[in-house]
Amino acid sequence: MTPRQVVAIFLLSFLPSAAAGGLLPALIPRATLQLGTARFSAWPTPELTTRCDAACARREAALEPQDFQEYLSYETLYANGTRTLTTVELSPRGSTTERWWRRHARRKRQIYGMDGRFSISGNHFLMDYPFSTTVKISTGCTGVLVSKRHVLTAAHCVHDGTDYVKGAKKIKVGFLTPVQSAGNGTRPGRLVMRWARVRRTQVPKGWIRGPNAVSMDYDYALLELRRPHRRPHMKLTVAPAAEEMAGKRIHFSGFDSDRPGELVYRFCGVEDETAHLIYQHCDARPGASGSGVYSKVWDPIRHKWERKVIGVFSGHQWLEVAGEQHDYNVAVRLTAPKFAQICYWIKGDYKSCQNE
Numbered sequence: 001m002t003p004r005q006v007v008a009i010f011l012l013s014f015l016p017s018a019a020a021g022g023l024l025p026a027l028i029p030r031a032t033l034q035l036g037t038a039r040f041s042a043w044p045t046p047e048l049t050t051r052c053d054a055a056c057a058r059r060e061a062a063l064e065p066q067d068f069q070e071y072l073s074y075e076t077l078y079a080n081g082t083r084t085l086t087t088v089e090l091s092p093r094g095s096t097t098e099r100w101w102r103r104h105a106r107r108k109r110q111i112y113g114m115d116g117r118f119s120i121s122g123n124h125f126l127m128d129y130p131f132s133t134t135v136k137i138s139t140g141c142t143g144v145l146v147s148k149r150h151v152l153t154a155a156h157c158v159h160d161g162t163d164y165v166k167g168a169k170k171i172k173v174g175f176l177t178p179v180q181s182a183g184n185g186t187r188p189g190r191l192v193m194r195w196a197r198v199r200r201t202q203v204p205k206g207w208i209r210g211p212n213a214v215s216m217d218y219d220y221a222l223l224e225l226r227r228p229h230r231r232p233h234m235k236l237t238v239a240p241a242a243e244e245m246a247g248k249r250i251h252f253s254g255f256d257s258d259r260p261g262e263l264v265y266r267f268c269g270v271e272d273e274t275a276h277l278i279y280q281h282c283d284a285r286p287g288a289s290g291s292g293v294y295s296k297v298w299d300p301i302r303h304k305w306e307r308k309v310i311g312v313f314s315g316h317q318w319l320e321v322a323g324e325q326h327d328y329n330v331a332v333r334l335t336a337p338k339f340a341q342i343c344y345w346i347k348g349d350y351k352s353c354q355n356e
Contacts, residue, residue: 024238026091026350027072027340035075035083040169042160044139046257046286048315050216050330071206071218072341077158078200079226081169085205090337119262120253126176126191126263130294130307133234134253134263136174136193137290139167142254143223144292144309145233147346151198151223152236153290154312154332155207158221162208171198173225176263191261199226202345204338217276219314219332222345236342237297239278239310239333242270246296246305250280250331252313254288264288271328276335278311279319279328289315293331310334 073087120131133145141157151173158168174193206218242248251267268282278293293311298304311331319326334342343353 024354025337025340026354027337027344028089028091028350029344030087030089032084032086035085037081038077038083038164038169040081040164040166042163042165044141044165044167045156045160045289046140047289048154048156048216048219049317050315051318051320053320056215068337071204072337073205074202074341074345075205075208076200076202077164077168079169079198088341090340118265119259120265127178129232130234131253131263131265132231134255134291136176136255137223138170138172138174138195139165140257140287141290142288142313143173143290144294145229145231146222146236146292146309146342147233148228149225150233150346151225152292152309152312152342153221153223154314155203155219155221156314157290158201158223159203159207168201171201171223172196173198173223175229175231196229197226199224204341216314216317216330216332218338220312220338220342222342224345234292234294235306235308236334236339237308237310238336238339240295240297242273242278244297245270245310246298250278250282250293250295250310251307252282252288252291252293252331254284254291254313256285257287258285273333276333277314277317278331278333279317280331282313282329284313284329288313 069088069090072090073085075083075085077083120126125131135143135145135151137143137153137157139157141153143151143153146152158165158171172195174195176191177194178191201221201223203221204218209215248269249267250270251265253263253265255262256264266282266284268280270278270280272279291313292309293313294307294309296305297308297310299306311333313329313331315330317328317330319328340350340353344350347353
């Protein structure tokens with residue numbers, strides 16, 4: 001058996017084998033507690049790197065319903081530095097994990113190491129959907145617009161698992177905006193970053209577990225802008241199995257640090273997947289963390305393929321299998337409970353999320 005096959009069996013062994021349909025679980029808030037003011041003592045991490053072995057994967061795969069309720073409780077940081085903790089309950093009407101899948105044929109490994117990124121040039125393309133939904137986070141990451149006022153990004157861009165990062169109190173969201181060239185009132189010239197202030201930041205408690213327990217599984221956060229923006233936004237959906245994605249591919253755009261001032265796009269095939277993570281070899285550099293990972297998924301109501309956000313790009317993970325190290329870039333998949341949580345954060349009413 002090759003190392004590649006060992007990795008595949010290891011990763012897929014933590015996926016339930018039977019598909020089970022179910023309603024979207026309702027994330028119901030139960031109590032909100034006032035916490036002390038954040039210290040903002042952590043240093044920003046432009047690229048998250050973690051390590052995982054068999055014990056690590058088994059621990060995450062053995063979660064009970066009460067664990068989900070604890071991890072989906074969340075902390076809210078306000079612009080004045082105050083914060084609250086909201087405890088939640090998951091309604092038993094729906095599945096508390098997600099719609100699972102069966103393993104099908106193996107996927108061919110993508111080229112890893114050669115730079116497969118594309119810099120998006122030309123104002124027409126940069127201002128066009130879906131590239132126009134990508135925004136920059138002032139702490140050095142990327143985000144994606146998911147409503148008229150909300151930006152989805154990675155949790156490690158605002159919190160290191162113990163405390164909020166320096167700059168999170170006055171965190172801003174940057175929009176690439178064309179400006180008129182001097183002496184030319186008809187054609188747009190260069191692009192500049194226009195910054196918008198954030199009203200509040202929400203992070204799942206599954207991420208706030210201390211530096212020794214940092215896991216990519218809950219590496220996502222939602223920023224609420226003080227004022228609505230005028231850009232289109234991307235829709236969210238519960239991440240399907242790779243076999244249900246067009247071409248079994250994922251896509252994302254970000255502000256990679258090695259190409260300052262440029263928006264960088266990439267796509268690749270899904271290598272492997274677990275209950276919480278999508279393993280892939282899309283080329284990425286620091287700064288791309290927090291990018292909205294999307295795919296074309298089939299919409300049964302509109303009877304067409306649509307681009308929808310299925311996860312958040314987190315960073316890099318070294319996976320130890322049978323004493324051998326294997327490396328992947330990793331995205332956090334939007335499971336049904338995570339989708340229900342983010343939907344509640346956006347709409348403020350869990351009942352309105354039941355038909356999503």
